[in-house]
Amino acid sequence: MPFVDSDHDSGPATPMSIKILIAGGFGAGKTTLVSSVSEIKPLRTEEVLSEPSILVDAIDGVENKSTTTVAMDFGRITVRDDLVIYLFGTPGQHRFWFMWDELSFGALGAVVMADTRRLADSFPSVDYFERCDLPFVVAVNCFDGARRYRPEAVRAALDLDPGVPVVLCDARQRSSSRDVLVILVEHAIKLLTDDKRAVTSR
């Protein structure tokens, strides 16, 4: 099909897009992080719940299909004309797992936000990203008044692989949230170059 290209003469027609997921339990600071580094907009998805996607609600057949609306945080950082970073705050409830597969497809990696008062809330996200082999970092959001833990203590409590970065952050601070994203990208680069080394030394 002919591609009519009249409005954007400068720059390449297809900017590169990078997708990063922001996961973690309810109230761990996902929305705060997305809004501190990017222009944030709500994104709704309307899903028909069908059998494979149901983990919580049992649905017997087509006649019982129901739809559910999920609102996600959606952030966009336009780095250059040809490079855009998209942030997706993944819905935290387990019944929305089915959406995670789409969100994580082709993603650079994920930030798992952790709140030390409710560390167990971040287990499902950690498990998920470990299983699908997506690079991730754990960002411990240091809330006012919350007891400070050393990253090593959080690593042990979450039983993380030694290579997974654990960083303390204040999601309200743009610079702090940005640093978390930088650490994630550096981690992804390290995994990529380690992989390549492993392949060439075989």
Add this chain to the structure above:
Amino acid sequence: MIAVPDERWLGRAEGPVVRPYALTGGRTRASGESVDLLALVHATGNPLADTAFLEPEHAGVLRLCRTPKSLADLASDLDLPLGVVRILLSDMRERGLISIQRPSANPLTDARILKDVADALRRL
């Protein structure tokens, strides 16, 4: 039945979703290949395209994607659920009004690009 929401769950209070699905003729799935969240949608500007079926929402899509827009951006800007926008887009593509480009080949296997991304973030 689904229990009372505890996180950003849009329940009954959010109002009806009838209108979006009236737009899609009740369909909840688009035909053909599913459009990636980050696929870029671009109005073709094709004067011969079939515009007789256009609803305000279709016109909204056309207006927004005079310059390429991702599916996620479109759904957010139109305030319509992703699934509904996917259906609108597949109809509009069939009628030659828009073109949809898949996201550029996976940039994540190129360390140089990732280093660019890290540098760009540091400058934020």
